[in-house]
Amino acid sequence: MTVVAFHLCETYSLGNPFAQVINHGYLAVDFFFLLSGFVVAYAYDDRWGSMTQWEFYKRRLIRLQPMVVMGSLIGAALFYFQVSPEFSLVAATPVWKLLGIMIIGCTLIPVTKALDIRGWSEMHPLNGPAWSLFFEYIANLLYGIGIRRLSQRVLGVLVLLAAVYLIDVAVTSPHNLIGGWSLEPKELRVGFARVLFPFFAGVLLMRSGWVVHIRHSFAICSLLLLCVLALPRPGDAEHFWINGVYESICVIVIFPLIVAMGAGEKRVDGVSIRIARFFGDLSYPLYITHYPLIYVYTAWVARDKVPASPAAPVAVLVFVAAVGIAYASLKLYDEPLRRRLT
Numbered sequence: 282m283t284v285v286a287f288h289l290c291e292t293y294s295l296g297n298p299f300a301q302v303i304n305h306g307y308l309a310v311d312f313f314f315l316l317s318g319f320v321v322a323y324a325y326d327d328r329w330g331s332m333t334q335w336e337f338y339k340r341r342l343i344r345l346q347p348m349v350v351m352g353s354l355i356g357a358a359l360f361y362f363q364v365s366p367e368f369s370l371v372a373a374t375p376v377w378k379l380l381g382i383m384i385i386g387c388t389l390i391p392v393t394k395a396l397d398i399r400g401w402s403e404m405h406p407l408n409g410p411a412w413s414l415f416f417e418y419i420a421n422l423l424y425g426i427g428i429r430r431l432s433q434r435v436l437g438v439l440v441l442l443a444a445v446y447l448i449d450v451a452v453t454s455p456h457n458l459i460g461g462w463s464l465e466p467k468e469l470r471v472g473f474a475r476v477l478f479p480f481f482a483g484v485l486l487m488r489s490g491w492v493v494h495i496r497h498s499f500a501i502c503s504l505l506l507l508c509v510l511a512l513p514r515p516g517d518a519e520h521f522w523i524n525g526v527y528e529s530i531c532v533i534v535i536f537p538l539i540v541a542m543g544a545g546e547k548r549v550d551g552v553s554i555r556i557a558r559f560f561g562d563l564s565y566p567l568y569i570t571h572y573p574l575i576y577v578y579t580a581w582v583a584r585d586k587v588p589a590s591p592a593a594p595v596a597v598l599v600f601v602a603a604v605g606i607a608y609a610s611l612k613l614y615d616e617p618l619r620r621r622l623t
Contacts, residue, residue, distance in 0.1 A: 282560075283510050284309045284568060285603050288575045289596045292582050293589050298459060298524075304514045307459055310413050311479050311532045312506065312539070313568070317417060318483025319540055321424060326488065329429060337425050341418075343622045346389070347615050348569045349414055353386030355606070356407030356573040360398075365580035369400040382406055391415055393464050399576075402463045410572050412462035416476040428481060433488050440485050443478035444533050450474035451532075452525035455518075458532070479532060486537055492545035493538065499546070499553040502539050509535055566615060567607035574599050574606075 287306025294300040325337060360379055364372045382398055389411060391404030398406045405411035428436065450471055451457050461472030495501060509531050516523030548554055578599050582592055 282567070282600075282604070283507060285571050285575075285600055287510070288572065289578065289599060292575070292579045298456060299514055299518065301514070303511050305510050305512055305528070305531070308510055308528060308531055310461075311458065311475050312536050313413070313564075314417070314420070314476050314479035315483040315486075315532070315536050316540055318420070318424075318480035319487045319544070320483075321421065322429075322484040322487040326429065334425050338421070341421050343619055345414060345417070345565075347618045347622075348566055348610065349389050349411060350387045351566075351610050351614060352408040352411060352569040352573075353383050353405075355570055356386065356576075357383040359573040359577055360407060363399075363576045363580040365584035367400075367579055367583035368576070370398050371400075371580075374398040379407075386411065389415055389418060391464055402465065404462060404464050408569070408572055409462055410568060412472065413476075414569065416461065416472050417480075420476050420480040424480075424484065428484065433485065436481065436485050436488070440478065440482050443474075443481060447474045447478045447532060448525075448529045451529045452522040454525070455521050457521060457525045458528045479536065482533075482537060483540065486540060487544075491541055493542045494545040494547070495542055497553075498542050499557050502543050505535070505539055562611060563604070563607055566611045567604060570607050570610055571603035574603050 283303065284306055287301075287303040287309075290302040291306075294302075298304065321341075325332070325340075328337075357379060360371065360374075378398060382392065382396065385392055385396075386405055386407050389405075391412070392406065393404075394402045396406075397403070401409070403409050403412065404415065428439075431439070447458075451474070454460070454467075454471060458471060458475055460468050461475055462468060512527075514524050515527055546554075578592075578596065581587065581595070587595075
């Protein structure tokens with residue numbers, strides 16, 4: 282939900298990260314990667330004696346791919362509502378090309394700038410956030426091929442090297458860890474930095490058995506994560522490395538701590554557990570389906586030059602619609618289809 286709010290506010294930052302209200306919402310992607318690595322190791326590390334590599338890939342495809350397809354379909358359905366100066370290529374895109382990009386998007390195969398139909402050079406022009414699923418699949422592939430076989434010590438060395446790589450990208454790139462959604466070399470550099478450390482640090486964290494037992498873990502984890510994602514951007518355009526240091530601390534220190542506190546929760550029922558389970562079920566469908574609505578909202582603001590205050594009620598409606606679409610997709614499509622495929 283913080284990511285949806287971040288993207289709605291991003292409409293008014295005009296590409297300037299210092300003007301963003303919820304400033305570090307993009308770091309939710311890095312948190313997702315860490316959480317994913319932990320969950321994958323927790324679910325599959327002890328199954329390899331009875332599970333083949335292809336069976337692992339099948340399970341991951343069943344878990345992730347249905348909502349990838351839904352995100353691409355929603356993106357195509359809303360595409361021509363996004364005609365605006367902000368999206369210079371939308372109006373000139375023929376239907377046959379849109380359908381072709383939609384089918385490619387359903388496979389999660391990234392496209393180059395030559396097939397861009399929006400003007401933002403995204404690898405998934407109909408559903409921008411799908412770029413992180415592309416890197417998620419790469420991480421899962423690496424885990425299935427060989428990372429799962431590594432000893433804890435060797436994996437620790439790789440995680441350390443990945444941390445050095447992440448810090449280097451965070452403090453030397455002008456936009457720090459913002460990026461990864463294009464097949465351009467500079468974007469791929471950021472994308473790989475954002476997935477390699479968090480995902481395999483999550484695997485290492487699970488294998489280490491290190492957890493933190495605290496009371497009210499759900500509330501504390503949630504508030505800590507919200508603070509990290511909403512904190513104003515430190516430094517300025519000239520001293521961008523200061524924000525890079527902040528991002529590095531978040532990803533390398535604070536995010537593993539949050540996951541360790543969540544993993545230390547011993548209860549299996551109760552109000553907070555049921556709330557956490559609801560948000561956990563909703564998080565992936567909401568993440569992968571909300572952005573086509575953001576495109577429409579951004580196009581409306583850019584086309585009609587709508588100030589932030591008059592647009593606020595519409596932003597709230599977009600937020601509610603995004604949650605509603607995600608929940609409906611989960612209950613009416615994703616869960617039934619996954620049960621059938623399983």
